[in-house]
Amino acid sequence: MARIDTSVLRHLLASESVALLTHVNPDWDCLGSSLALREALRENGVRCDVFVDEPLSPRLSVWDTGVIVYGDFSGYACLCCVDVGDPSRVGRMGDALSAHTDTACIDHHLGGGGFAAVSYVDAASPATGEIIFDMLESAGIDISKRTAEYLYCAIASDTGSFRYCGTTAHTMRAAARLMELGADATALCDALFGRKTLRELKMEGEAIANLKLYADGKVGVSSISAAEYEKHGANKNDTEALASLPRDIDGVVAGAFLTERSPGEIRVNLRSRAGCSVQPVAARFGGGGHAYAAGCTLKGVTMDEAVRLIASELEKAAGTGRSYGESYGI
Numbered sequence: 001m002a003r004i005d006t007s008v009l010r011h012l013l014a015s016e017s018v019a020l021l022t023h024v025n026p027d028w029d030c031l032g033s034s035l036a037l038r039e040a041l042r043e044n045g046v047r048c049d050v051f052v053d054e055p056l057s058p059r060l061s062v063w064d065t066g067v068i069v070y071g072d073f074s075g076y077a078c079l080c081c082v083d084v085g086d087p088s089r090v091g092r093m094g095d096a097l098s099a100h101t102d103t104a105c106i107d108h109h110l111g112g113g114g115f116a117a118v119s120y121v122d123a124a125s126p127a128t129g130e131i132i133f134d135m136l137e138s139a140g141i142d143i144s145k146r147t148a149e150y151l152y153c154a155i156a157s158d159t160g161s162f163r164y165c166g167t168t169a170h171t172m173r174a175a176a177r178l179m180e181l182g183a184d185a186t187a188l189c190d191a192l193f194g195r196k197t198l199r200e201l202k203m204e205g206e207a208i209a210n211l212k213l214y215a216d217g218k219v220g221v222s223s224i225s226a227a228e229y230e231k232h233g234a235n236k237n238d239t240e241a242l243a244s245l246p247r248d249i250d251g252v253v254a255g256a257f258l259t260e261r262s263p264g265e266i267r268v269n270l271r272s273r274a275g276c277s278v279q280p281v282a283a284r285f286g287g288g289g290h291a292y293a294a295g296c297t298l299k300g301v302t303m304d305e306a307v308r309l310i311a312s313e314l315e316k317a318a319g320t321g322r323s324y325g326e327s328y329g330i
């Protein structure tokens, strides 16, 4: 069993009530980790709920999750951020969070956790779900079938189905244990990754049409404008799966996917391959994340300006990066 500091988990177990706070646009790691922690805390007599800033994307509706959308969490003793590297990432819940004293954080983003009274942050961990699993196992807390399903989804999604370079033998052992505890890997991965709507496919077509390569094919940038969303009656949920599309092209080391959320406001998702960290690029524009998956928001720029700006930053970042074959010697 992995040795892990369980003091944050013990703090939560000793609390009368806990509100778990997710980041905006929660992904499966954030949501699955939060739901798993909620189940474990409830099973141990702690009143606990999961709070989200906005209604969940249909992509995340594998179960009836029972999360609370932008609710009042003033009645909870402890506020615990899950998979949140920066307090600004909890959206509108941020003000109440900063006014609270009993705060906690469990996370794996670079430089995360410093804002909470108690925190456990391991930037080397490929998923917050793996951290939660290790904590529950180390503390001897029973993991129910449902909790195992939540954690499996968290780990499988943040590791890119166990492909990304943070994935370790320990990650595989955690996943195996979760399968033994009842997680049906095939069914869960099919529900998470094996389906897309026609609208999502049409947005993928737009993204491919907008794709441009730079730096001799080492940098790829694609985008979706507000007009393109409107043309298909689509929203940001329909393009969530496209963040890694530019990076996935053979030869590309660093990729960016830009989406226009409102006039002059552009969300930038950055993805890269081994040896090329895009986290500093995101940080330069007030964002953050991981070495190979990061993001930021640009304001007061047109899409053309944003694409040029990000492409030139990625060209610098890609200078030391290697393409897939070079990274893995194949």
Ligand SMILES: [Mn+2]
Pocket (backbone or CB within 6 Å): 029, 030, 083, 108, 126, 127, 128, 158
């Ligand atoms: Mn995560």
